[in-house]
Amino acid sequence: MVQCEKGSKWTSDERKAVLGRIAALAAAMRAEIDEAVLLGFELGLSDLLASDVIQGVGRAIRECRY
Numbered sequence: 001m002v003q004c005e006k007g008s009k010w011t012s013d014e015r016k017a018v019l020g021r022i023a024a025l026a027a028a029m030r031a032e033i034d035e036a037v038l039l040g041f042e043l044g045l046s047d048l049l050a051s052d053v054i055q056g057v058g059r060a061i062r063e064c065r066y
Contacts, residue, residue, distance in 0.1 A: 014050035015042070021057040028061055 010018065019038050026033040045053050 010046065010050045018042070018045070018050050018053050018057075021054055025057050025061055029064075 019042065022038060022041050023033055026037075
């Protein structure tokens with residue numbers, strides 16, 4: 001597996017998928033998001049599998065009221 005950053009379990013493609021979905025969630029919530037916020041999410045979630053984060057973000061978009 002190719003790692004995108006030291007200590008991260010995500011590949012470059014997984015990182016793009018995760019951060020893209022987090023950006024989509026922010027847009028759905030009409031929240032401002034920038035690179036620093038995305039980096040914070042990446043640092044906070046990087047110990048999880050990318051597929052779990054993607055599933056969780058999808059569930060949040062479907063089920064949350066915002």
